[in-house]
């Protein structure tokens with residue numbers, strides 16, 4: 001709307017000064033635009049256009065209707081009013097309207113009563129009116145800014161390099177941590193939290209030395225004692241600091257990562273300040289905003305970018321912890337890892353200003369750097385379906401292909417078994433010898449494979465590529481342990497987890513469904529089968545949840561199909577996060 005408003009007006013204003021105007025523009029050049037503003041100009045444009053309306057020259061009708069629309073006219077009027085208001089630079093007639101009102105009241109009391117005087121007195125005494133005058137005076141006197149304490153008169157010459165910083169703290173934390181310098185014992189600002197009050201003020205930096213807090217000298221105090229002073233303070237807090245000579249500049253670009261594990265700061269004994277920690281779960285997308293510290297990064301969740309950042313362990317630190325853990329513990333997959341406190345952190349004694357500190361235990365962390373999948377990477381990709389056996393992965397895939405065979409297709413798998421009479425090589429399977437199959441396996445050309453009744457079965461990367469080359473979306477099942485193999489720059493897989501619904505719904509929806517096991521074909525689901533399915537689904541989610549791009553609960557088959565279609569559509573059309581290596585065209589795969 002804005003550019004639309006500006007363009008015609010801008011052109012007309014220019015043409016106003018131009019020497020060779022077409023007739024139409026010459027007529028417009030007489031527009032008293034400075035007085036009538038944009039709505040005046042619009043009126044003139046409409047007059048012009050009305051001449052061409054009946055002929056609909058080059059879509060004039062459309063333009064006419066648009067310019068004639070009441071909302072645009074109303075908008076322009078608002079714009080004009082605002083412009084007018086801006087130029088006026090309003091100044092209050094008096095900054096003491098309340099006093100004036102009192103004086104009037106006194107005069108009215110002395111005057112002989114009449115109905116008008118009575119009414120005026122009532123108006124002046126009404127609480128809303130009084131409140132309005134109070135608000136008026138506050139604005140007129142600019143009395144809304146915090147009162148800063150006066151600067152001390154007797155500042156010694158040696159204190160010239162000091163800075164006095166006043167921050168107004170309401171109920172939010174200040175967003176900084178402090179520590180004691182191990183040699184000098186000085187109390188320093190250790191870390192400024194991105195997006196916090198201190199960072200937004202731009203007045204305190206990591207490395208600044210605290211001299212006084214609210215007039216109390218911090219010399220010789222413990223960080224805890226400083227925290228206590230701060231905890232007791234509300235409203236304006238005054239810091240006297242010796243500024244760090246080189247305030248750190250955060251020049252790194254933001255990166256996005258997908259968390260590969262859960263992290264609970266409350267359970268991490270090493271975090272410099274527990275309250276400043278950012279808890280996250282597997283699969284969460286984090287925006288890393290500060291990597292200045294090699295051990296503790298600052299990050300926000302992409303789902304809550306308005307929030308202040310929190311501390312998370314750097315990749316390097318997590319790997320270190322992980323290594324120490326593996327050396328000290330017997331292997332226990334998917335349990336909470338509890339590193340000992342032996343990891344020697346830098347001698348930080350960080351405390352979040354005005355809050356408490358530190359405690360125990362955490363989990364492994366790795367992360368994957370991400371890039372938002374922009375248009376150039378979106379394309380017909382590979383869609384993998386994952387789910388516990390019997391949940392309906394095959395059924396959904398079949399339905400999808402049946403719904404639109406020209407868009408969706410499975411990759412033709414390889415097998416070492418002999419073809420049946422009605423089968424054709426390359427249609428149901430690629431029939432190959434055991435040696436050929438094994439050579440594909442060993443040269444990592446198989447996405448997934450397994451043995452069934454003495455024969456090998458599997459899907460090759462080439463089979464998937466063949467589908468993609470046809471411009472179709474390749475849909476296939478995958479065992480979760482094969483996800484990592486499939487996550488390549490070339491395939492850019494989109495992984496959809498098919499999840500069973502709750503037991504009651506499953507019993508109902510699978511009443512007539514049949515399963516196929518290694519030994520039986522077409523037998524009904526038993527309660528144990530459904531329980532096992534639920535259990536397996538939970539395990540898959542815990543172990544591989546971070547790789548799932550989308551989750552669909554397969555309760556009602558039709559609903560699940562519809563959800564699947566819309567999820568795939570969305571994945572094709574909308575940007576989503578993918579590993580950064582997939583986004584760079586020159587990365588190896």
Ligand SMILES: Nc1ncnc2c1ncn2[C@@H]1O[C@H](COP(=O)(O)OP(=O)(O)OP(=O)(O)O)[C@@H](O)[C@H]1O
Pocket residue numbers: 387388389390391392393394395396509510513514515554555556557558560
């Ligand atoms: N939403 C549903 N409602 C009712 N029946 C379903 C539903 N989804 C799947 N089924 C039925 O459940 C049975 C098992 O489904 P399917 O063969 O697709 O399982 P699967 O996940 O591929 O398991 P496996 O990997 O062991 O083959 C089939 O008979 C299928 O028709």
